[in-house]
Amino acid sequence: MTRLNLTLLVLIALAVPLSLLAGQVWIDPLHPTFANAATILMDLRLPRAVLALAVGGGLGAAGAAMQGYLRNPLADPGLFGIAPCAALGAVLSLWTGYAASAWTLPLFALAGAAIGMLLLSLIAGREGGVATFTLAGMMLASLAGALMSLAISLAPSPFALSEIVTWLMGALADRSWRDVWIAVPGALLGIAALRLAGRGLDGLLLGDAVARSLGINPARLQGLLVIGIGLTVGSGVAVAGIIGFVGLVVPHLVRPLTDRRPSSLIVPSALAGALLLLIADCLCRLLPLAGGELRLGIALSLIGAPFFLALLLRMRRGTSADGGWA
Numbered sequence: 001m002t003r004l005n006l007t008l009l010v011l012i013a014l015a016v017p018l019s020l021l022a023g024q025v026w027i028d029p030l031h032p033t034f035a036n037a038a039t040i041l042m043d044l045r046l047p048r049a050v051l052a053l054a055v056g057g058g059l060g061a062a063g064a065a066m067q068g069y070l071r072n073p074l075a076d077p078g079l080f081g082i083a084p085c086a087a088l089g090a091v092l093s094l095w096t097g098y099a100a101s102a103w104t105l106p107l108f109a110l111a112g113a114a115i116g117m118l119l120l121s122l123i124a125g126r127e128g129g130v131a132t133f134t135l136a137g138m139m140l141a142s143l144a145g146a147l148m149s150l151a152i153s154l155a156p157s158p159f160a161l162s163e164i165v166t167w168l169m170g171a172l173a174d175r176s177w178r179d180v181w182i183a184v185p186g187a188l189l190g191i192a193a194l195r196l197a198g199r200g201l202d203g204l205l206l207g208d209a210v211a212r213s214l215g216i217n218p219a220r221l222q223g224l225l226v227i228g229i230g231l232t233v234g235s236g237v238a239v240a241g242i243i244g245f246v247g248l249v250v251p252h253l254v255r256p257l258t259d260r261r262p263s264s265l266i267v268p269s270a271l272a273g274a275l276l277l278l279i280a281d282c283l284c285r286l287l288p289l290a291g292g293e294l295r296l297g298i299a300l301s302l303i304g305a306p307f308f309l310a311l312l313l314r315m316r317r318g319t320s321a322d323g324g325w326a
Contacts, residue, residue: 004257009114009270012053015278019049023285024293047180048172052281053274054180055172058187060273061266063247064254065194068201069225069260070130073311077233079227080133081140085116086237087168088144088151094163095151105167106182106238113234116140117226124222130204133222151242170241170297172281179239184234184312191270193228197221198263205262243297245304246273253309 020041021027027037047208070079089112090105098104109212123136148168155161200221203211212218236243250273251265258264277296280303284294 004254004268005271008268008275012275012278013270015275015282016049016053019052019278019282020045022282043176047177048175048281049278051175051183051239052278054183054187055236055243056246056277057270057274058183058190058236059243059246059277060250061191061194061270062229062232063249063253063273064208064262065201065225066199066247067251068265069197069204069221070134071204073252073315074248074308077229077246078141078244078265079231080116080137080229081120081144081232082113082116082137082226082230083237083242084141084144084148086110086113086118086234087242088112088148089115090167090237091148091151091164094160094167095155096235097156099158103178106179109238110182110186110234112144113230113237116144117230117234119221121226137145150248165239166295168297169295170243170300171284171295172240173293175239183235183239186231186238186240188236190228190231190233193224193231193264194266195263197228198261198266200224202261241297243277243300245300245308246277249304249307250276252307268274 022047027040039068063075066075066077067073069075071211071215086109090109092112093105094109098108119140120133123139124133152161152164155164200211200216203214203216204221206214208317251269254268254272255265258268277300280299284296284299289293
């Protein structure tokens with residue numbers, strides 16, 4: 001595991017300078033005017049690179065924890081409903097016009113994530129099983145999605161409608177160090193909470209009854225997952241909008257390189273998620289588009305949807321070979 005983590009760290013260290021130099025306007029470090037580009041590097045591209053690492057790392061770790069808890073390789077962090085609740089908070093700030101203040105949108109998004117975490121804990125209950133927890137999350141996601149659709153249909157102005165739709169596409173463009181101070185602490189604390197849940201997730205592989213016999217407290221495990229996923233996903237949505245498929249794709253890419261235990265997958269998934277989002281954001285800047293750059297959320301959906309389809313087909317073939325459904 002240490003070798004895998006070190007390899008991912010080396011790849012990140014190589015990708016960060018490329019992310020700083022690449023863009024529609026390339027920066028040549030050997031050019032005599034390189035010193036004049038310090039403002040672009042420090043105020044625009046470096047915060048964007050740090051945000052990509054924080055958001056991607058949080059989503060990757062949350063995806064690994066989700067798949068371990070639900071014992072379902074198709075699980076995604078959005079399934080718990082925390083991401084839609086955070087997005088609903090951000091949409092409400094845009095709908096009401098409060099987003100004109102610099103800190104309001106991320107604060108509304110974090111408040112939405114916190115409310116989603118609270119509701120999820122209350123609905124699922126302290127002794128709620130995996131099924132109850134999952135259904136509660138799906139209900140919250142459905143409700144938040146419906147309320148967002150309502151807000152879009154009742155948008156007070158075309159400008160507000162455009163802002164809401166654009167923000168929901170997900171992007172890291174035009175972000176600043178203010179956003180970094182929101183995303184990085186949330187991602188780090190969330191990943192730490194998910195890492196603490198690793199032993200409990202390993203125990204669940206043996207079944208709920210065996211996990212309880214091993215001394216694993218279901219309420220504590222659910223609490224760590226709610227806090228971890230709430231912080232990682234909530235802080236990511238607060239600064240970047242909806243960015244999907246990272247939590248689904250990354251654990252599948254990393255799992256064959258580990259011993260397949262959930263506890264062994266969380267940190268590598270965080271590093272791989274950070275690397276994936278950093279590279280994807282860099283490619284979005286390089287693609288020439290008439291209306292600006294490609295939105296990061298759209299780019300990852302274009303990548304993730306075929307991957308998801310291939311995964312489904314592979315699982316279907318495996319089930320059919322075992323005599324299951326065809």
